[in-house]
Every structure is written in C-alpha cells, then in structure tokens.
Amino acid sequence: MKCGVVVFPGSNCDHDVYHVLKHVLDQEVTFLWHQDDTLKGSELIVLPGGFAYGDYLRAGALAALSPVMGAVKRHADAGGLVLGICNGFQVLLEAGLLPGAMRRNENLRFQCLDVHLRAERTDLPFTRGFQAGQVLRLPIAHAEGNYEDSPEKLDALEANGQVVFRYCEPDGRVTPGSNPNGAARNIAGVCNAGGNVLGLMPHPERCSEPILGNTDGLAIFASAVQAGSQAVGARR
Amino acid sequence: MKARVTVYPRREILDPQGKAIRDALNRVGFPRVEEVRAGKSFEISLGASDAEAAGRELRDMCEKLLANTVVEDYSVEILGGEGAQP
Numbered sequence: 102m103k104c105g106v107v108v109f110p111g112s113n114c115d116h117d118v119y120h121v122l123k124h125v126l127d128q129e130v131t132f133l134w135h136q137d138d139t140l141k142g143s144e145l146i147v148l149p150g151g152f153a154y155g156d157y158l159r160a161g162a163l164a165a166l167s168p169v170m171g172a173v174k175r176h177a178d179a180g181g182l183v184l185g186i187c188n189g190f191q192v193l194l195e196a197g198l199l200p201g202a203m204r205r206n207e208n209l210r211f212q213c214l215d216v217h218l219r220a221e222r223t224d225l226p227f228t229r230g231f232q233a234g235q236v237l238r239l240p241i242a243h244a245e246g247n248y249e250d251s252p253e254k255l256d257a258l259e260a261n262g263q264v265v266f267r268y269c270e271p272d273g274r275v276t277p278g279s280n281p282n283g284a285a286r287n288i289a290g291v292c293n294a295g296g297n298v299l300g301l302m303p304h305p306e307r308c309s310e311p312i313l314g315n316t317d318g319l320a321i322f323a324s325a326v327q328a329g330s331q332a333v334g335a336r337r
Numbered sequence: 338m339k340a341r342v343t344v345y346p347r348r349e350i351l352d353p354q355g356k357a358i359r360d361a362l363n364r365v366g367f368p369r370v371e372e373v374r375a376g377k378s379f380e381i382s383l384g385a386s387d388a389e390a391a392g393r394e395l396r397d398m399c400e401k402l403l404a405n406t407v408v409e410d411y412s413v414e415i416l417g418g419e420g421a422q423p
Contacts, residue, residue, distance in 0.1 A: 202408045205353050209353050209357055247353070250407060
C-alpha cells in the first residue's frame with residue numbers, strides 16, 4: 102500500500118512513522134512536503150507529531166492552512182484514510198477534518214508518560230486489529246491534549262460512535278485519575294463520521310517494535326494497511 | 338487603519354492558564370482578583386479606509402484563523418488611522 106507521511110516545518114515524528122510503515126510493515130512510503138499540493142498517489146496519509154509551524158498562534162492552526170492540507174481534505178472527503186498523531190491530530194482539528202478543539206492540559210504541564218487507552222471501536226480501518234474493550238499502553242508527549250467541545254457536540258460524538266480511544270486505568274475503567282490532561286470524557290482519540298479519519302494524542306509509532314519494549318501501537322498501522330490493501334483489492 | 342483583535346477563551350470553558358495566573362495574583366498580594374481569562378491580542382494594520390468593511394474583514398479573519406471558535410471568542414476594535422470613523 103502506498104503511504105504518505107506529511108512533513109511540516111517542525112514535524113519531528115515523521116521519520117518514526119516512516120520507519121514503522123517502511124521497515125516494520127514493509128510498505129511503500131513517501132514523504133509529502135507541506136507545500137505539495139498532491140499526495141503522490143498515497144492511499145494512507147499520516148500527519149505525524151511535532152510542532153508544525155512552531156505551534157504559532159495555536160497548535161496546528163497554521164499547518165491546517167498549508168497547501169498539502171487541501172489535498173488531504175479532498176482525500177478524506179473521498180473516503181481515503183487519514184491518521185493524525187498528536188500534533189497531527191491537532192492539525193486535523195484545526196483543519197475541520199475532525200470535530201472539537203484542544204486546549205492547554207488542565208495542569209498546564211507538558212505530559213510525557215505512558216497511558217492506558219481503551220479501544221471503543223474495533224470496526225474502523227485503524228482499529229480492526231483490536232479486541233472490543235482492549236486496553237493498550239501507549240506513550241503521550243504533549244502540552245495541549247485537553248480535548249474540548251460543547252456538551253451537545255460531545256453527546257453527538259458519543260452517539261455517533263466517534264470516540265475511538267479513551268484514557269483509562271490498566272483494567273479498562275475510565276476514571277478521572279487516568280486522564281492525563283483533563284480531556285472531556287477522557288477522550289484520547291476521535292474519528293470523523295465516515296470512520297476514515299482518525300486523530301489520537303498518544304504515539305503508536307513509538308511502540309510498534311519489540312526492541313522498544315512495547316508493540317501495542319503497531320495494530321493501528323497494521324489495521325490501516327490491511328484495510329487499505331483490501332479496499333485496493335476490491336477496486337481491482 | 339489599525340485595529341486590535343482580542344481572542345480569549347470562551348466564558349463557559351475552564352481556562353487553566355487564567356486560573357493559574359489568578360492564583361498567582363492572589364498569592365502576591367491581590368486577594369481581590371476573582372477571575373482572570375488569559376487570551377491573545379493582535380494589532381493589525383490594514384490597507385482599508387472603510388471602518389465598517391474593515392470590521393467585517395477582521396471578523397472574517399477571526400473565524401478563519403485568528404480564533405478557534407470551538408473554544409475561543411473574539412472582539413474587534415478599530416483603533417483609528419487614515420479613514421477611521423471618529
């Protein structure tokens with residue numbers, strides 16, 4: 102499957118994502134520069150973590166207006182797969198490809214630690230590799246992961262099944278104590294209505310190989326690659 | 338003309354930064370401070386002469402970029418300069 106990793110000035114997890122897709126999952130991967138206006142035929146687009154445009158104005162705000170995002174929007178509108186990780190998630194929110202917004206972490210600290218996540222959806226292209234209610238351990242590293250929207254919008258998000266990952270205890274219980282940043286309803290990841298665009302704050306690319314001591318993140322990439330390959334097969 | 342755009346967290350949303358600043362002000366001898374909302378201010382010079390049109394354009398800028406209206410409100414103030422209304 103052809104994968105594209107978007108590089109903004111200030112992206113810093115781009116090579117990690119490239120490595121996982123190319124060397125762990127053996128896929129064809131290309132970097133997409135923020136000024137590109139095409140996706141070079143990529144079927145899976147990943148917006149990596151980092152500090153795109155230095156997080157000037159708001160995290161993701163300026164990146165959301167860069168030329169490549171027009172192509173990413175068209176890809177998403179056509180049902181193409183888009184994954185935003187951490188800063189990439191913030192870019193997707195600012196671009197309007199996902200609902201909601203990020204605020205400063207409630208305790209005002211940059212949070213860098215492993216968290217537990219409960220997979221709320223196991224039928225999405227990105228989560229098919231998970232069991233229902235499966236608990237994952239993934240690292241987070243962010244200052245602005247405090248997900249927010251109006252109560253009505255949050256209710257709609259829940260009703261539509263767009264909450265994909267929630268911060269939880271190791272046993273899967275969703276508690277205030279397991280919420281590292283104050284995110285509304287412990288939300289760590291959401292998808293669009295179509296389920297083809299996913300954003301999450303934790304970093305699956307940092308735990309996708311045994312040598313790193315944790316492979317819980319790999320299933321997200323592997324699921325997307327598998328779903329994409331099946332979709333390509335079905336079209337042929 | 339010159340304008341000032343102010344963007345601040347929406348009132349119904351907890352502003353963790355403003356709360357920390359309020360707590361610090363309380364600590365250093367300003368116990369009467371009840372609330373602080375921490376926002377951003379932009380001074381914008383605009384090649385425009387019609388204050389009403391400039392106001393519309395500035396609000397459009399807020400909607401498109403300067404504010405994230407999911408969590409922020411904004412206000413626009415024309416400061417004056419050539420063509421500004423008295």
